[in-house]
Amino acid sequence: MTEMNMVQAINDALRLEMRRDDRVVVLGEDVGKVGGVFRVTQGLYDEFGDDRVIDTPLAEGGIIGAAIGMALYGLRPVPEIQFADFIFPAFDQIVSEAAKYRYRSGGEYTCPMVIRTPVGGGIRGGHYHSQSPESLFIHTAGLKVVCPSNPYDAKGLLLSAIRDEDPVLFFEPKRVYRAAKGEVPEGEYTIPLSEAKVVREGKHVTVVAWGAMLYEALASAEEVSAREGIEAEVIDLRTLWPLDLDTIVESVKKTGRVVVVHEAPKTCGFGAEILTLINEKAFLHLEAPPVRVTGWDTPFPYTLEMDYLPLQHRITPALIETAKF
Amino acid sequence: MQVETNVKAIHGGAGIRTPERSLEGIASVIRPDGTAHPAQDPRLPLALVKQLYAAMVRTRILDERLVTLQRQGRIGFHIGSLGEEACILASAAAMRDQDWIFPCYREFGALLWRGMPLQRYVDNMFGNANDPAKGRQMPDHYTGKPYKFGSVSSPIGTQMTQAVGFAWAAKLKKDDLVTSAYFGEGATSSNEFHTAMNFAGVFKTPTVMLCRNNGWAISVPSEKQTATRTFAEKGIAYGVPAVRCDGNDVLAVYKTVRAAVEFAAAGGGPTLIEMMTYRLSGHSTSDDPRAYRVEDEVTHWRKADPLLRLRKHLETLGAISDEEDAKLRADVDAELKACIEVAESTPRPALTSLFDDVFAEKPKYLIEQERECLEGPRPQAHH
Numbered sequence: 001m002t003e004m005n006m007v008q009a010i011n012d013a014l015r016l017e018m019r020r021d022d023r024v025v026v027l028g029e030d031v032g033k034v035g036g037v038f039r040v041t042q043g044l045y046d047e048f049g050d051d052r053v054i055d056t057p058l059a060e061g062g063i064i065g066a067a068i069g070m071a072l073y074g075l076r077p078v079p080e081i082q083f084a085d086f087i088f089p090a091f092d093q094i095v096s097e098a099a100k101y102r103y104r105s106g107g108e109y110t111c112p113m114v115i116r117t118p119v120g121g122g123i124r125g126g127h128y129h130s131q132s133p134e135s136l137f138i139h140t141a142g143l144k145v146v147c148p149s150n151p152y153d154a155k156g157l158l159l160s161a162i163r164d165e166d167p168v169l170f171f172e173p174k175r176v177y178r179a180a181k182g183e184v185p186e187g188e189y190t191i192p193l194s195e196a197k198v199v200r201e202g203k204h205v206t207v208v209a210w211g212a213m214l215y216e217a218l219a220s221a222e223e224v225s226a227r228e229g230i231e232a233e234v235i236d237l238r239t240l241w242p243l244d245l246d247t248i249v250e251s252v253k254k255t256g257r258v259v260v261v262h263e264a265p266k267t268c269g270f271g272a273e274i275l276t277l278i279n280e281k282a283f284l285h286l287e288a289p290p291v292r293v294t295g296w297d298t299p300f301p302y303t304l305e306m307d308y309l310p311l312q313h314r315i316t317p318a319l320i321e322t323a324k325f
Numbered sequence: 326m327q328v329e330t331n332v333k334a335i336h337g338g339a340g341i342r343t344p345e346r347s348l349e350g351i352a353s354v355i356r357p358d359g360t361a362h363p364a365q366d367p368r369l370p371l372a373l374v375k376q377l378y379a380a381m382v383r384t385r386i387l388d389e390r391l392v393t394l395q396r397q398g399r400i401g402f403h404i405g406s407l408g409e410e411a412c413i414l415a416s417a418a419a420m421r422d423q424d425w426i427f428p429c430y431r432e433f434g435a436l437l438w439r440g441m442p443l444q445r446y447v448d449n450m451f452g453n454a455n456d457p458a459k460g461r462q463m464p465d466h467y468t469g470k471p472y473k474f475g476s477v478s479s480p481i482g483t484q485m486t487q488a489v490g491f492a493w494a495a496k497l498k499k500d501d502l503v504t505s506a507y508f509g510e511g512a513t514s515s516n517e518f519h520t521a522m523n524f525a526g527v528f529k530t531p532t533v534m535l536c537r538n539n540g541w542a543i544s545v546p547s548e549k550q551t552a553t554r555t556f557a558e559k560g561i562a563y564g565v566p567a568v569r570c571d572g573n574d575v576l577a578v579y580k581t582v583r584a585a586v587e588f589a590a591a592g593g594g595p596t597l598i599e600m601m602t603y604r605l606s607g608h609s610t611s612d613d614p615r616a617y618r619v620e621d622e623v624t625h626w627r628k629a630d631p632l633l634r635l636r637k638h639l640e641t642l643g644a645i646s647d648e649e650d651a652k653l654r655a656d657v658d659a660e661l662k663a664c665i666e667v668a669e670s671t672p673r674p675a676l677t678s679l680f681d682d683v684f685a686e687k688p689k690y691l692i693e694q695e696r697e698c699l700e701g702p703r704p705q706a707h708h
Contacts, residue, residue: 025497051497057527062486062520069490069504072475075497077490089516096480097487105468105476106459107682142683165685194688242688 001183006176009151009184010040010116013158014078016188018048021076024162027054028063028080037082038118038177064090064115068098071113076162081117084171085128090115091136098167099142114161118174119147120212120263121295121309126302132211132264132295137169138241138273144193145240147171149214151182153238156191164193173211180215196244198251202231205257205323208248208274210237213261213310220315230323240270248274249281256287257322261310266294288325293318351569351601354576359637367580371644377418377575378635378645379653381410384434385632386657388606390665391450391464395610399669400450402464406431408573408605411631412537413507414438415578416600419586420505420533427475427488427506430465431537435507439472447664453671459682460674482508482517485534489521489595492530503589505533505582510556510599511542518559522597526563529594533585534565536597537572539604540626544617557599565595572600573631576638603629673707 004012018024026041026048032055035042045053056063060081067077081087087094094115101111121130137143146161146168148154154172161168173180199214200221209217214236221232233251237244252258258278260271271292278290293310301308354365388405395403406413409431417435420426426435433446445457449467452460458468458476468476475484488506495502512518513536525532536556540547553559560567566588570581578600585596603626607614614623639645680687680695687695 025494057520057523059516059520059523061516062524065483065486065517065520066490066493066524069487069492070494071490072487073491073494073498075494092480093483093486096478097483100478101476102684103682104458104462104466104478105470106457106461108457108468108470109476110685144684242690245690 001185003181004151004184005178005181006148006151006154006172007038007040007178009155010158010172011042011044012184013155014041014044015047017159017162018044018052020188023074023076024078025052025054025070025075026078026080027056027067029056029058029082031055031080036080038174040116040172041080060086060088060090061093064093064098067113068093068101068111071098071111072101072109077113078162079113079115081115083125083129084117084119084133085131087117087133094137094143094167094169095140099140102166103142110165111167112165114158114168114170116170116172118177119171120173120175121300121305122175122212124302124305127300130300130305132171132262134169134171134240135264135268135270135273138270142167144168144242145171146193146238147173147211147240148238149173149176149211149236150180151184153191153236155184156189157193157238159188160190160193163190168193171211175212176215191238193239194242194244195239196235196237196247198233198247199236200232200234202233202255204230204255205232205259205319206248206251206255207232207234207259207261207315207319208237209234209261210240211263213263216310216312216315217261219312220319223312223316224319224323228320228323230319232319243274243277245277245281248278252278252282253285256285257325259291259293259315259318259322261293261315263295263309265297266292267297269294288322291318291322351571352577352581353571353574354580355574355634355638359634359641361576361638365577365580367576367583369576369579371642373418374575374635375639375644377414378639380414380434380438381575381632381635382653383437383657384410384414386654387433387661390661392606392610394450394665400464402610403450404430404465404609405606406434408626408630409537409539409602410434411575411578411635412535412572412600412602415575416505416535416582419579419582420503421586421590423473423501424503424505424586425473425475425488425491427484427491427504428477429484429507429509429512430477430479432507433465433467436467436469436472436474439469439474441467441469441472441474443660444664444667447661447668448671451668451671452673453668454674455668455671456674459678482512482515482521484508485512485517485521486524489525489530489532492532493524493528496530501590503531503533503586505535507535507537509542510536510538510540510547511545511550513556513559514550522560522563522565522595525595526565529592531589532595533582533589534595534597535582536599537602538599539602541604541608541614541618543608543612544614546618555599557597560597565597567597567599569599569601572602573629573634575631575635602631605630
C-alpha cells in the first residue's frame with residue numbers, strides 16, 4: 001500500500017494498464033510531454049512513447065472521433081478531454097456514434113473506450129472550468145458514467161472501465177484531485193462498474209452523493225451527528241450509470257428519508273432521476289419529502305462559486321429538516 | 326492543384342452553374358466517343374471493367390425498384406445513388422481487399438461490391454428479423470463489418486474522423502491497411518471534415534477522403550457550401566494532397582482512387598479526392614427536387630450518365646451486346662424480386678431485440694424495462 005492522491009492513482013492505473021495491454025493508447029490535448037494540465041498522464045509519454053501517448057490537435061470532436069475509429073479497429077483508446085466543459089464539440093461523436101455503435105450495427109461493431117475528463121467546481125475556474133455535465137450522458141442510451149471520489153476507487157474503477165466492452169465517461173472531480181488522499185494497493189485490482197458504497201452508516205436519513213460533494217455530505221453528516229444526534233447514512237455512488245439502485249433503496253427503506261447532493265444544476269439533474277426511482281421503488285417507506293441539494297439553475301459563477309455549490313452549509317440544514325420532518 | 330477556366334467538351338457547356346462545377350482540366354479517361362484516352366487509360370482488365378458495369382447496372386436497377394417500393398408504401402425510405410454509380414463502384418473497386426470503407430449513406434453499391442448478399446441489403450430495407458442492423462435503423466443505414474465496411478449513421482460527417490482514427494490505429498500497429506471515407510460536398514462544411522482533414526494531415530494517416538461532389542446537399546447547391554472555387558483546394562489548408570476527377574468516368578475514378586490508396590499504403594498519408602458527379606434523383610424518397618432546381622440541369626447531366634458512358638466505352642471495345650445487357654438487367658430483376666419476396670415474408674425482429682445490444686451485458690434496469698414491455702400492451706398497428 002502506498003499513500004496516493006487521485007492524480008497519482010489515476011496515473012498509476014493508466015500506467016499499469018498500458019503495460020498490461022498494448023491496445024491501450026492515451027490521446028488528447030497536452031497529454032504527452034507535459035503530462036496533461038493536471039499532470040494525470042505525467043511520465044506516460046516517456047515510458048510508452050508518442051505512438052501511445054498522443055498529443056492531438058486542439059479539437060475535441062476530432063479526439064473522440066479518432067478514438068472511436070481506434071476502438072472500432074480494436075485498440076482501447078483512453079481519450080482525455082481537458083475539462084468536461086469542453087466536451088461539447090465532441091457531443092455528437094459521443095452521443096450519436098460511440099454510444100450507438102453496438103446497437104445500431106446489430107452488435108457487429110463495439111466501441112470500447114474511456115473518455116476521461118475533470119469535472120466540478122470549487123477551483124476558481126468560472127463557468128468554463130467548473131461544470132458537471134453528467135446527466136447529459138446518463139440520459140444517453142449506451143453510455144456508462146463513472147465518478148470516483150477517492151484514489152482507491154479511482155484506480156480500481158478506471159481499470160474496470162478500460163476493460164469494459166462499452167464506452168465509459170470517467171469524470172474526475174478536480175476539486176479533490178490532490179486533496180483526496182488514501183492508501184492504494186500496488187498492482188492491479190478492479191472495482192465493478194455497478195456498485196455504490198455505503199461510506200457512513202446511519203439510521204435517520206440517507207444521503208446520496210458522489211465525487212467532490214461526497215466530502216461535503218460526510219462533513220454535514222458529522223455535524224448533524226454532533227449537533228442534533230442525527231445519524232446520516234452516506235452513499236458514494238462511484239458509478240453513476242448503471243445506477244446501483246438496490247443500495248439506495250435498501251438504505252431509504254431503513255431511514256425513510258433521503259437527500260441527494262450534486263453540483264450540477266437542479267433541473268433535470270441526476271438527482272431528479274434518483275428521487276423518481278426512489279418514489280417508484282420505496283414510496284411507501286418514505287417518511288419525508290425527498291430532497292435535492294444541488295447547484296442552482298444558473299450558469300456556473302466565478303466569484304460566488306461557493307454560494308453556487310451545494311456545500312456543507314446547505315447540506316446540513318437539509319439533513320436536519322428532512323430528519324425532523 | 327487544377328484550376329479550371331472552361332467547360333469540358335463532354336458537357337458541352339450546359340448545366341454548369343458555377344466555375345467549380347466546371348470539368349476543364351479534370352482527369353477524364355473515357356472520351357466523348359467512348360474510347361479511352363491512351364495516355365490516361367489505366368488499362369484495367371476487361372473482366373474488371375465488365376464487372377464494374379454489371380455492378381453499376383445492378384445498383385441503378387436497385388435504386389429504381391426501391392423508389393417504387395417506397396412509393397408503394399412497402400418500404401419506408403430509400404436514399405440512392407442515381408448518377409453517382411461510377412464514383413461509388415469504381416472507388417470501392419480501387420480499394421484493396423484488406424482496406425476498410427467508412428460510408429456516408431449512398432454507398433450500398435460499394436457494400437454489395439464488397440460482398441454483402443443482396444438478400445441482407447434488402448432485409449435492411451425492410452428492417453426485418455434478418456436485417457444485420459436488426460431493424461434498428463432506417464432503410465439504407467446498413468452495417469457491413471464482415472465486408473470491412475462501416476455502419477451508417479445519419480449525422481453528417483461523423484464517419485470521417487472515425488476513418489482517420491481507424492487508419493491511424495492500423496498505422497500504429499504497422500498493419501498494411503488503408504481506409505476510405507465517403508461524403509458529399511455538403512459535408513465539407515461540417516466540423517468533422519475539417520477535423521478529419523487536419524488530423525489526417527498531421528498524423529499522415531493512410532486515409533482516402535472521397536468527396537462525391539454531386540452538386541446538391543438536399544436543396545442547397547454546391548456553390549452555397551463554400552466560397553472556394555473547388556472543394557479539392559481545401560486540402561491545401563491541411564497539407565493534404567488533393568485532386569479532382571471526372572466522377573462519372575469509371576476509369577478516371579478507379580485510376581485516381583487507386584493512386585491515392587497506393588500513396589497511402591506507401592506511407593504518403595491522406596489524399597482528398599473530389600469526384601465531379603451529379604445527383605440525378607432527389608436527396609432521398611422524402612425529397613422533390615423540382616422545388617429547387619431546373620430540369621435543364623438534370624437533362625444535361627443525364628447525357629453524362631456514367632452508365633451510358635461506360636456502356637459506350639464497352640461498345641468501342643466490342644465487349645457488350647444488347648442481348649448481354651438485357652440478360653444482365655433481367656438477372657438483376659429476377660434476383661431482386663426473389664429477395665423482396667423473402668424479405669417481405671420475413672417476420673419483424675423479436676420484441677426482445679429492442680433491449681439487446683445497448684451494452685455488452687444487459688443491466689438490471691433494462692431487464693426490468695424489457696419485462697415491462699413484454700408484459701404490457703402492444704401498439705394497435707405497425708407501419
